[in-house]
Amino acid sequence: MVGFVSVALFCAPFATLTYAVPGHLAGHALPPGLRVLVPLGRSIRVGMILADEPAPPQGVEIKPLVWPLERAPLLDAAYLDMIDNLAARQMCHPGRVLGQILPTGLRQSKVVFTAPEKARLRRQTPRALLEATPQEATELAAQWAAGVMQVSGAGRGPERALRLLVDPPWPVRPGATARIALLDYLYERGQTPLSVVTGYFGRDMGPVIRALGQLGLVEMGACDGTSPDGEDSCLAPAAAPCPPEAPEEVSDAPLTDEQCAAMAHLSPLLCAPGGAVRLVHGVTGSGKTRLYLELARQCLDMGRSVVLLAPEVALAGHLYRAVREALPDATVILSHGSLSPAAREAAFRRAAAAREPVVVVGARSALFLPVAAPGLIVLDEEHDASFKQEERLGYQAKEVAFFRARREGGLLVLGSATPDVKTYHAAARGAVPCVVLSRRAGTSQPPEIEIVDMGQTVKAPSRQAGPGGGKPPERTAVLAQASAAALAETVARGEQAIILLNRRGYAPVLYCLDCETVLSCPDCDLAYTFHKTRQRLVCHYCGRTQDFPAPCAKCGGTHFLPLGAGSESLAEELSGVLPPGTAVARLDRDSAARPGRTEEILAEFASGASRVLVGTQMLSKGHHFPRVTLVIAADADMGRNLPDYRAAERTFQLLVQVAGRAGRGDIPGKVLIQTRNPGDPFWELVRGADYQGFFSQELARREKWGYPPFSKLALVRISFPKDDPAGFTALSDVGRVLREAATAAGGGVRVLGPAPASLPLIGGRKRYHCMIKSPDWPAIRVLFAKVRAVVPRGSEVRISLDLDPVDML
DNA sequence: ACCAGTGTATCC
């Protein structure tokens, strides 16, 4: 043995383990960033070399690694530092991070080596390499070094299926219930793909299947013909139709004065050693994309790569086309979550192997393409929530991008018309200098925004209802009369309209018709949600509850309205407003269930096949419909008052963004914002797209109530099976331990809750959460580390930490 | 004595 390396495993147990370099690989470079096959127990796994290990750990047998999977490292030192950083933030092994961000093909140990032998190619399995004699291994190592020994993925091959070889009665003992169940199942269904079998019985069937195979009762073979499920491989989504064109047309026109000034500020920062961050605060239509492309061109000229990120796949596609057009000679790599595994792997490998600077364009995950030392990273629409990955490995792309820019010496550009309040706060403090584009670049006119008073739309519920009464009115209309009239006119003119709604399916927020505010928690300044079954109002931040019905705590009023009510009957309402036969398209979470379906609906609408599109926020994201001249934000009040401290910020961003997109073209657009409280100064700020005004108002509120950026927020999520008696014990333990730890930590760390989650039951599991407010992140990690220890290992209680939660769900 | 089925500790 000639030394040791530490290897991070890509699958459980994800640990970083020490392996010896075997003699036959002595002369070969095994640098960090190289993938290797290693033995673990009796199996062979893939991992990544993280470092040379000078002193192996004592007391364990150190095994030699089996074989490298590439000749040159896939990842460089800076990338591995980023992995370490992510692992530290998430308090997990680097291997787990790698297991999440590498394309599947690069994490599989099922590979085949081929090496020439007597004028023929001989296949070598990893196991054969493990068991090779030192002499064979040395010969193969020489072939590997010479490049004549190759490695390839095992190929997915046809899916394997299970087939019966015997007829009943089964030659097994009557007590062997699992075996009998499997045999009966196969008898009934005939040949069945393995994935269907494991899907039906669960993962624990593995040993049973193998035992029956050895007994010769079942056979594992290639699928022939169709599966009895009819579940064939035609499920791949059809190629999505071309989405509507990008809103910001990028021309060759000379830069505006403002754009020139911005370039003068930004271009010296490209490839800045030690990194630099700048906010580009540019109103819609001010030509931010143009700026990005100019910067990208200069960065490539300096010999460094560029990463351009958009919040959504469709937007990344627009950006990709713009880059191809503006920089026709550059190598451009598109990467996002909707690519096939093979395409993702190809993009990853291209980025890793690139010798010339490249441009990477994509959504969030494209940030993890291993391009060497990008000199420019752009996050367009930096305020967008989708830059934070929620599930599995949680990360905030903005933070990761910042890390990369600093570590590898690049400029990070955060672009938005309506920046994240936290980003703008950093800009206002001078921590992130800001470049402003305040004028529209083209000739297009901003749309007209009108605030529509909904106050008269609902007949107020009978005033004689005594205290404690407060029944909601029988029927509420979604559209105010003025909106309905505008809609009818628009359609009559042959133009199109969009009606924006909020997401449904949560417990409602109640609006007091007497004082025109929502019922809210006095400790958190957060809307209560009404839980009908418990007849209570609940604050999802601190868990405070209040009986309901009861008079309004602020004004004593007894007339309430659930926000967002009535949208179920919108279709009916529309049919009363629109001429008979007018086509109305719908876009919501359900209709967008299938990948590609969203784009289909949008393309159909863009083609003019339907006149009115009813949908949620996903509409706002950069889709452009030139024939849409009317946008109605139907329940803006609901968005403004959602139980989330960022509700106002999100609503401001959404509405300003929508307004910027309406009716671009020769026809001026109109945006109608419906509210029951037109006197709220917030709406005037939206109407004027007055970001500064909104920012100072919102910042004051955040400071008063101790929300970010004046504190760090984290959510400890706890879930357990709904009839697990250990669940509630664990829940109260978690709350108690968190509180104790917070008191011990001092320094203003506060714990709220536990409170039930907004979706209190998912998949038979009850869900709760505790919120932590802290002056800094480390204190939160310390608390979480303590509380994680109180949940017994192997229990059904699951606990996770969400830093700066975007969605409380 | 033996085995099927299940639970659980370990893997450099």
Place this chain on the structure above:
DNA sequence: GATACACTGGTA
């Protein structure tokens, strides 16, 4: 995640 080993409760 895969595997081996230890344990349980049943059959022969």
